Amino acid sequence: MNTMNLVVLTTYIGYFLLIIGVIGAIFGPMTNDPLKRLLNIEVPSMGVALIFLAYNETLALMTYIAVNSVLMLVFVRAIIKNEELEA
Amino acid sequence: MEIEVIKLIIASIICWINFVVVDTYFGLPKKPGVSGAEVIGKKIEKIGGNINGGYFMGNIVCSPDASAGTLMAAIFYYAMGFEGGLIAALLIFIGNRLCNDPGYAGTIGTITATILIYLCSGFIEPQYFIAGMVIAIFTIQGFHHAYASKLLGSIAKKMGRI
Amino acid sequence: MDVLPLISILSCILGGIGVILHTDYINKIIMxxxxxxGLIGLITSFYYLxxxxxxxxxxxxxxxxxxxGALKYAHLKRTKKKYSSEVPILAR
Amino acid sequence: MDIVILTIGTIMVIVGLRIFLTRSRALKLPYVCCLNFCMAALIVLYIKSPMGALTAVVYFISSTISSNAIAHTIGEMKKIEKTMK
Incomplete structure (x- = not known):
């Protein structure tokens, strides 16, 4: 009866977010706009963070959350530059 | 079982009166303090509410005022005892300054909430005040927006703070 | 199971579906x-404070x-629609 | 099971469903504010120590800053949509 404890459930939620996010980033509604596709990309990123959490990788989780916000800055800057330079 | 429900209802009424009176006295319904609160006030007026109650709700969303002060006082009283309320007042003041607000309402509300919880500590434990504050914020922000804004506007008009 | 992990799991599922199904920028950021x-609640329930x-x-x-980024992108798309037919000719 | 935790959990489920179903942009923000209150209360009821209280305070203040930024951006976005029709 104790098979569905917290760790197993967290792993399942992480894989669920990963699969849903990848499918949504490819076939989702109105993804020809690059910023909306970037916002869909954030969902599998949070799924990866949950999988790190389920395997007790504390240092990897902290580093991943910190790097993720820097990565967001780089992607947003690249999208805006692409929109400016494109004729 | 029934004595717990009675304690919960009494704590909820105390929290509701505390934060509505302190926030109305410091002039939250009069004008939007930060620029984001104006949008929420206009939108609530458009769906059939009162404009002053809308400003009140927008100010609660956009910066930690006496409502957040009451919750934090209950939390620190539950974890640390009476002197935790003063630490909560300092943290609320820092949060207010981060949100570009003067910060009188938050600190005064935290100190009055701490004194009220200390006076009631004989027969109501502090965890009932945490749940009471959540019920009080649910009746204003989450139940029915137009009716709540009309109620807040009439209270502000009765206190003469518009 | 306690209440905090259950609520956090519900919040994660609803947020993940809601980010994909909404189509406005602000709605996507709110979700x-x-x-x-939900992620912060689930980290807290593992006692990693x-x-x-x-x-x-x-x-x-x-x-x-x-x-x-969303604000700059919306501003850029509004202004480029208006001048996009004549500005590149002047630029060359 | 305690009545305090059950009450907060029920309120949080109702508010989460209403965030998902509301269509307007500006009317979602009060529900988000109510959800932050519920989450801070649940954190401090799950961990009964001063460190849990500190975690709840830091979570609440930073999420309020985030909500403030969203409300400011809605106003700026409406201004852009009005001037450049």
Whole structure:
């Protein structure tokens, strides 16, 4: 009866977010706009963070959350530059 | 079982009166303090509410005022005892300054909430005040927006703070 | 199971579906904040308090970056529609 | 099971469903504010120590800053949509 404890459930939620996010980033509604596709990309990123959490990788989780916000800055800057330079 | 429900209802009424009176006295319904609160006030007026109650709700969303002060006082009283309320007042003041607000309402509300919880500590434990504050914020922000804004506007008009 | 992990799991599922199904920028960012609340609750229920504090400090930074990017992008798309037929000829 | 935790959990489920179903942009923000209150209360009821209280305070203040930024951006976005029709 104790098979569905917290760790197993967290792993399942992480894989669920990963699969849903990848499918949504490819076939989702109105993804020809690059910023909306970037916002869909954030969902599998949070799924990866949950999988790190389920395997007790504390240092990897902290580093991943910190790097993720820097990565967001780089992607947003690249999208805006692409929109400016494109004729 | 029934004595717990009675304690919960009494704590909820105390929290509701505390934060509505302190926030109305410091002039939250009069004008939007930060620029984001104006949008929420206009939108609530458009769906059939009162404009002053809308400003009140927008100010609660956009910066930690006496409502957040009451919750934090209950939390620190539950974890640390009476002197935790003063630490909560300092943290609320820092949060207010981060949100570009003067910060009188938050600190005064935290100190009055701490004194009220200390006076009631004989027969109501502090965890009932945490749940009471959540019920009080649910009746204003989450139940029915137009009716709540009309109620807040009439209270502000009765206190003469518009 | 306690109440906090159950609520956090529900918040994660609803936020993850909501980010994909909504189509406006601001709605997507609000649902993303909802997803982050679930993530912080789930980290806290594993008793990793230091990671939880770091994560809750870094959450508004990511939100502010996304909001500034969305604002600049909407402004850029509005202004480019108007001049896009004649400006490249003058630029060359 | 305690009545305090059950009450907060029920309120949080109702508010989460209403965030998902509301269509307007500006009316979602009060529900998000109510959800932050519920989450801070649940954190401090799950961990009964001063460190849990500190975690709840840091979470609440930073999420309020995030909500403030969203509300400011809605106003700026409406201004852009009005001037450049």
């Amino acid at each position: 993303f904040a909802f997803l982050e609340a 230091d990671v939880s504090i770091i994560s809750s400090i870094l959450e508004p930074i990511g939100t502010v970056i996304l909001l500034l």
